[in-house]
Amino acid sequence: MKRPIHLSHDFLAEVLDGQSVAVDATMGNGHDTLFLARLAKQVYAFDIQEQALTKTRQRLKEAGLDNVRLILAGHEELSRYVPRFKAAIFNLGYLPSADKSVITQPQTTLQALDQVCQGLEVGGRAAVMIYQGHAGGDRERDAVLDFVRQLPQQAFTVMLYKTLNQINHPPFLVMIEKLKEEKDQNG
Template sequence: MTLKLVLQYAQLLLQDTIEAGDIVVDATAGNGYDTAFLAQLVGEDGHVYAFDIQQQAIDATGKRLMEAGVSKQVSLILDGHENIDQYVKEPVSAAIFNLGYLPGGEHTIITKSNTTLRAIDRLLSLLKIGGIIILVIYYGHEGGKEERDRIIDYVSSLPQKKVRVLRYEFINQKNDPPFVIALEKLKEL
């Protein structure tokens, strides 16, 4: 076995958690890679809610879903992930965030700690017992370290009997390498 890169590890956690027919969330649709991956995992009987605040991201994700033949099980939502509970009413098995900015997009449009923390909080209440929230934290940009620190403070304070919190990172990489935080819900909060 070899160590998985952060995105590979995030996908591995999702594969271990999601079953066909599940309801899942891509909180940052971006260019649609995670959305398409999630759509394949949930299958035709499941559903993916994919959020992004940029039309460019929604368009790129829609194109990727069409090419992969999985667009019918996805709702693309042009809105911030902090409004998840306005769209998602069913229990959620898993969610993923890729924090930072849209690759290939405007680098000044970034995820922000206040909206990300609201989204995590709302997702924790929607999450099934045994469900997982994955945060892939990119922080090497303006505002990224503040978001990283606030998220770490928040997740570190979650009650350990109700939520397991894992941090997966390579500590010898240079230039602010991304890392994963995974939240597994054990009991209702």
């Protein structure tokens, strides 16, 4: 069976092509950025830690890819940099190889998610990997689930992919697909 992280990539790969713009909202070590850069025309990747940009720059260089804009800013500023895109990915929580006290925060995560829902093209998709095991992870999990449950069903489909029999707090995946612009939802 696919792990949630692998399904997140497959879910986005289905809508990406050489004309697409994609967003990595949590660059970290650049694994997701590299994945998106291989499929999309242009990628915008965000992180608040310089270390993430250094790691990701190196990873992209080794792969010979130059279609990524690495942005040292919080994803809550996303719409200032990229108004329209086909796919977005979030890997919430902390960067394993860095300071584990630097974690994504519910308030800014929700701001970014809101901007992603607005910026997605119709037919576009967002994948959100949720980590609930660290301190604060449960609050962020609840905030994200609350947010996505309230997305209007005429405009978005939201799905959850989660193991049901695993002990502790396994990471899980929320998948969002945009069906139409929210303002058009009654028309």
